[in-house]
Amino acid sequence: MQPDPSELNASNIVDFIGGIFERCGDEEYLGEPVTMAQHMLQGATIAENNGMDDEIVVAALLHDIGHFTSEFGTFSMEDTEDRFHEEAGAKVLERFFPSVITDCVRYHVAAKRYLCATRPSYFDRLSDASIHSLNLQGGPMSDDEVTAFEKNPNLAKIIQVRYLDEAGKHPDMETPDYAHFAPAVQRIVDAHMTAQ
DSSP, X not given: OOOOXXXXXXXXHHHHHHHHHHHHTTXXXXXXXXXXXXXXXXXXXXXXXXXOOHHHHHHHHHTTTHHHHOTTOOOOTTOSSOOOHHHHHHHHHTTTSOHHHHHHHHTHHHHHHHXXXXXXXXXXXXXXXXXXXXXXXXXXXXXXXXXXXXXXXXXXXXHHHHHHHHHOOOTTOOOOOHHHHHHHHHHHHHHHHHHO
């Protein structure tokens, strides 16, 4: 049985996340040809296969966890308002993970808006579902929003995770399961809790 979110601690957060993947991972991913679990596992796998560090691998793995933890439910193509899954995910993780991880989760939506404003060719990478959610999320950033966003010390990693987000949508890509990545998740949690 999964612990109540209020009972989470450093020794059960990794299993709690694993339980989310197990229970909810087969849900449709926002009108894309992959499930939620496939999407997040693909991002982590691509990061790992490209030799990216644990922070990027784990951030890619967890960036959409808020779709499962948001009190507002998950996004659908019929939505007319944003559900703020990025904030919901960051809130669950922020007690156990360093700011680089929670920033990648909290700002991966903002990163899409940023890239659409600063690299117009990025828009061509977006799926129909991603374009629909972009419109609900405020569209490309204004110049002032771009300037403010660029002050985030974790900007480079947030952008890396955003590219992995768009890359993780292949219906026939093989990936390891969550258990493969769990040791990296635990290492980051342990290091963060030790540093506190």
